[in-house]
Amino acid sequence: xxxxxxxxxxxxxxxxxxxxxxxxxxxxxxxxxxxxxxxxxxxxxxxxxxxxxxxxxxxxxxxxxxxxxxxxxxxxxxxxxxxxxxxxxxxxxxxxxxxxxxxxxxxxxxxxxxxxxxxxxxxxxxxxxxxxxxxxxxxxxxxxxxxxxxxxxxxxxxxxxxxxxxxxxxxxxxxxxxxxxxxxxxxxxxxxxxxxxxxxxxxxxxxxxxxxxxxxxxxxxxxxxxxxxxxxxxxxxxxxxxxxxxxxxxxxxxxxxxxxxxxxxxxxxxxxxxxxxxxxxxxxxxxxxxxxxxxxxxxxxxxxxxxxxxxxxxxxxxxxxxxxxxxxxxxxxxxxxxxxxxxxxxxxxxxxxxxxxxxxxxxxxxxxxxxxxxxxxxxxxxxxxxxxxxxxxxxxxxxxxxxxxxxxxxxxxxxxxxxxxxxxxxxxxxxxxxxxxxxxxxxxxxxxxxxxxxxxxxxxxxxxxxxxxxxxxxxxxx
Numbered sequence: 001x002x003x004x005x006x007x008x009x010x011x012x013x014x015x016x017x018x019x020x021x022x023x024x025x026x027x028x029x030x031x032x033x034x035x036x037x038x039x040x041x042x043x044x045x046x047x048x049x050x051x052x053x054x055x056x057x058x059x060x061x062x063x064x065x066x067x068x069x070x071x072x073x074x075x076x077x078x079x080x081x082x083x084x085x086x087x088x089x090x091x092x093x094x095x096x097x098x099x100x101x102x103x104x105x106x107x108x109x110x111x112x113x114x115x116x117x118x119x120x121x122x123x124x125x126x127x128x129x130x131x132x133x134x135x136x137x138x139x140x141x142x143x144x145x146x147x148x149x150x151x152x153x154x155x156x157x158x159x160x161x162x163x164x165x166x167x168x169x170x171x172x173x174x175x176x177x178x179x180x181x182x183x184x185x186x187x188x189x190x191x192x193x194x195x196x197x198x199x200x201x202x203x204x205x206x207x208x209x210x211x212x213x214x215x216x217x218x219x220x221x222x223x224x225x226x227x228x229x230x231x232x233x234x235x236x237x238x239x240x241x242x243x244x245x246x247x248x249x250x251x252x253x254x255x256x257x258x259x260x261x262x263x264x265x266x267x268x269x270x271x272x273x274x275x276x277x278x279x280x281x282x283x284x285x286x287x288x289x290x291x292x293x294x295x296x297x298x299x300x301x302x303x304x305x306x307x308x309x310x311x312x313x314x315x316x317x318x319x320x321x322x323x324x325x326x327x328x329x330x331x332x333x334x335x336x337x338x339x340x341x342x343x344x345x346x347x348x349x350x351x352x353x354x355x356x357x358x359x360x361x362x363x364x365x366x367x368x369x370x371x372x373x374x375x376x377x378x379x380x381x382x383x384x385x386x387x388x389x390x391x392x393x394x395x396x397x398x399x400x401x402x403x404x405x406x407x408x409x410x411x412x413x414x415x416x417x418x419x420x421x422x423x424x425x426x427x428x429x430x431x432x433x434x435x436x437x438x439x440x441x442x443x444x445x446x447x448x449x450x451x452x453x454x455x456x457x458x459x460x461x462x463x464x465x466x467x468x469x470x471x472x473x474x475x476x477x478x
Contacts, residue, residue, distance in 0.1 A: 001043045003190075003245050004197050004471055009462065012040065017252060026175065030150055033253060040155040041118070048117040051086065056149045058082050059127040063148070066134050067141040076135045080128055087124045091116055095320035119159035121317055123152050125284055130166040132288055139167040147173045156249035160242040162260040162280040165287075169255055176254035188454055189248030195457040196241030198464050198471070200412050204234035206470050207400055212370060214396075216379050216388065222397045224383040232366050233412045236265065238474055239278065265416045268354035269346055270334040270361055281317075285310050303339070308332045318369075323377070327368045334361055 001008050016036045023029045042049050062079030069075045094114040130151065133139040142148040151173060157164055211219070211227030243260035250257040264276035274282050290310045296303040308329065315328015338346070346354045364381070371377035382388035414420055465471065 001040060002471070003242065004194060004202075004461075004465060006462075006465055009465075012036075012043075020253065029253075030173065031146060033154065034146055034150040037150065037153045037155040037158060041153060041158060044159075045118045048115065051090070051117045051120065052123060052153055054086065055083065055123055055127050056145070056152050058086075059130055059152065060142075060145050060148050062131055063134055063141050066131060072135060076131055079131050083124050083127050083131075087120055090114060090120055092316070092320045099322075122161055122163060123158060125163050126152050126166070128288065129163070129284070133165065133167040133170075139170040142166075142170070142173070154250075154255075156246040156253075157257060160239075160246065161278075162243050162246060162257055163284050164257055164280070165284070168258060172255050178254045182251050182254060186248040186251030186253075188450075189251065190245050191248075191454045191458050191461075193241045193244030193246075193248060194461045196237040196244060196415075198241075198461040199457070200408060200415075201234050201236075201238035201241055202464070202468070202471055203405070203408055204230040204237070204412070205472050207405065208234050208370070209472070211400070212376075212380075216383070218396065219380070219383050220397065221383055221386045223400065224380060226397065226400055228363055228367055228370075228380075228384065229409075231370050232265075232363055233409070233416070235366060235369075235474070236261070236416065237412065238472075263416065263418055265359070265362070266355075266418070267358050267362075268351060269338055269343065269358055270331065271338050271343070273358060273362060274331070274335070281314070285314055289313065304336045307335050307339075311335070323368060323371055323373060326374070327365060330365055330368060 001012060003009075016033075020029055020032055020036075023032055038049070038052075041052055045052075058079060062075065062082075065075035065079065066072050130139075130142070130148065134141055142151070151164075151166060151169065154164075208227050208231035211223055211230070214223070240261040247257045247259070258280055260278060260280050262276040262279065264273050267273040267276055290306055293306045293309065294302050295306065311328040311332030312325065313328070314331070315324045315326070318324045318327070334342075346357065349357075367380060367384075368377050371380065379388055
């Protein structure tokens with residue numbers, strides 16, 4: 001079950017929210033939310049829900065050992081290692097064995113089809129967050145196993161993030177405020193995120209996937225650029241859409257989840273890009289890996305080594321394949337280059353030049369991320385610059401570049417920048433100044449217009465879900 005499905009929108013979510021609101025005490029609200037979250041996971045992974053239960057049990061016991069044991073560091077290492085071993089078994093063991101042995105070897109037959117439980121990377125990282133925050137005394141022990149289970153398995157961020165650190169919501173698990181403002185804010189964010197996912201990401205996905213599936217002999221330079229630009233917008237509005245929906249759902253239930261994307265495509269360096277893209281993942285690696293490894297405190301060589309280690313692991317976190325490893329190392333190399341000398345060169349250049357450089361590195365990275373293997377990446381990259389393009393007349397390009405796609409591109413480009421938000425704030429301020437409406441009338445009409453806009457987005461999203469079968473879920477590898 002995904003957020004952008006009719007089952008979720010018209011059955012699961014309304015029932016979950018209505019019962020939650022009717023329950024009188026926080027204890028019962030948490031218990032219901034836990035039950036609903038486990039059902040949400042059971043719906044999609046009923047055969048592997050035991051892995052989620054195992055993660056909850058290990059981290060619950062590990063918390064007591066770290067809090068009350070004599071050797072806290074040893075217990076931390078052991079429980080973190082168990083978490084990582086479970087993740088390694090389901091996500092990476094088959095990849096490692098198939099990388100060591102040839103595909104013709106019978107050994108690989110037993111390991112290459114190990115099922116990857118949905119969301120295992122997310123709930124494993126959240127479990128480790130609990131253990132480390134407890135060890136650092138940034139949060140207290142959670143003695144109520146139901147509260148810890150709720151933190152690890154809460155359905156809004158269970159399968160697609162954001163990665164919520166335990167210290168961020170530890171207090172909210174025991175005491176939180178529910179208000180009309182939070183509820184309306186949550187609904188608004190959810191509808192906006194749904195629009196990002198359904199109206200933008202899904203349409204870009206259809207174009208990108210179709211073009212990437214073309215053979216070398218069908219792919220022209222113009223089509224290659226169209227496919228790559230479509231994928232660049234697809235992955236942003238898909239990731240960001242799910243994150244915004246999750247943050248909105250959290251607000252409905254009284255939680256405040258952290259921001260996960262902050263207009264990453266306006267970045268003027270790769271360093272800035274990683275401060276804006278998948279923020280909860282990059283900060284998780286920074287706080288739980290990069291800084292413990294020494295960060296930038298032990299000299300230049302160790303700093304660069306730590307960056308490579310972090311982005312190697314960041315790459316493989318996204319999926320068990322060499323492509324993701326190369327993608328992670330690619331990102332790490334540019335971060336090192338910017339620290340070495342490129343940052344000074346960029347600072348001396350015009351903002352436009354910095355932006356073009358950053359977008360080129362990002363686009364090349366997304367091509368690597370999207371490719372099935374290095375052969376496809378190499379062939380596609382050459383086609384982008386006309387070295388490997390089809391010599392036939394580019395008739396397919398006009399079939400893809402429809403008026404609808406052009407309009408979606410324009411909307412996506414505007415929504416990828418803060419310009420919409422700034423214009424809204426500016427126009428709101430000017431309207432208050434110039435409007436002949438009384439303050440009470442203004443406070444009535446402006447929210448009404450906003451709700452009408454949200455209703456239009458919701459109706460268009462639902463209509464799109466009903467009319468199209470293409471609704472890809474890109475988190476299955478995580």
